[in-house]
Amino acid sequence: MDLTAVVTGAARGIGRSVVTRLRAEGYRVVAVDVSPAVADLAEDGRVVPLPADVTAAATPDAAVARAIAAFGRLDLLVNNAGRFLRRPILDTTDDEFDALFAVNVRPAFRFARAALPHLTDAGGCIVNVASISGLIGVPNQSVYAMTKGAVVQLTRQLAIECAGRGVRVNAVAPGAVDTEFMAEARAADPDPAASLAVTLSNHPIGRMSTPDEVARAIVFLASPESAGITGTILSVDGGYVAR
Template sequence: MSLAGKVVIVTGASSGIGAATAVEFAKLGSKVVITGRNEANLKSTETACKAANSKVELLLIPADVTTDAEKIIKTTIDKFGQLNVLVNNAGFGEMGSILDIDVDQFDRVMNTNVRAVFLLTKYAAPHLVKTQGNIVNVSSVAGLRSFPGASVYCTSKAALDQFTRCIALDLAPNNVRVNAVNPGVIITEFHKRLGMSEADYAKYLEHAKTTHALGRVGEPKEVADAIIFLASDSSSFITGATLPIDGGKHALCPR
């Protein structure tokens, strides 16, 4: 997949899609920079990467993308001397009706899902120009479709999709590609972090079988495989794309 020896940053690599993506890059011989807020979980990802490829070169950066974007890029360049792929995976969600939420929720979600991606992209872009590398942003089906009680999260992901397209055009003359994946419901800790109990989450996953055309929810590796494809030369003529990885959820209409 043309990724051996390439330097790859995966944000939000401490769990879920980010952790699975780091492992897939490790399998292919990439030099993987994993960053996230939970250092203990990052070490678990490190262990998984080494299990996938005992010779993998790894760099752990415990960091918060909302405050440490410049540090993440600088530390990577100081260690490896270049950057080939940036995977903006770190994301955050909160729920609530516009009748109940306040501006602090808006700021928290937008700071992680949009502002941090802007900063990481800005600091990474000159290095990606040098290597003619690429960016893969992890968006959501919520960027493509609208859901009640999730206005800020949906808005942040729609903004990320448009940012993806605009930056793709900005960087196309430099042969730097920028794409996004838009997952549907994937089995991670995301919904539990929204406040769902184990019982409620189990009910939600059962209900989600009816909201995805393929009749099931997804696994992190299924999203990671799409990220690998977009990061590799196999997608060399794809830029500015938003690719649903959602079992057809984006195509369904309620009846």
């Protein structure tokens, strides 16, 4: 039986790799992203792009409805959409605080709420994309870390709340990942080369993870091989939090 997933933040980086990996595993996918580039993922009717803003109240229900209309079921939700902010707390405005929570936290809640009735029918899964910043302290990431800490706790709470429904809920917590998202953040640093050197030194394996490495962890958490796993935060961080 073909399985169906909804993936947010699907146009590039980790989200795009998740769509590619799920497609290779035989999933049908509704790929959600505010970027028109999400249309590039359309393939043989098995990947249906949905250009939409995840912060809009109507988007979660629209994405779930698209999955049911196109494929008749929903088995997996991957809450991947997010933004990064590296800023000392003294320089962070209320508007920046609100904007980051609006992208990184509220959509994960809304998409889970929209998806759960259908995931319960399928005995499905939710995999959230958190961050090591939600597990440990990282300089100049106070608000970003708060949002990812909220995603970590949402994961644990939903795992407990949904266990009786037959739905598993887990998260991945990436360290630095070699994506455009990370490159754009680094380009804003006063000394990008020095920033990269610090990043690499903080990862014992000496490099950033690839988007596909994170995607493979997500697919594992959605697979029967992880049937006994729920409420877990799986770090994909090259050993960062083990130091």
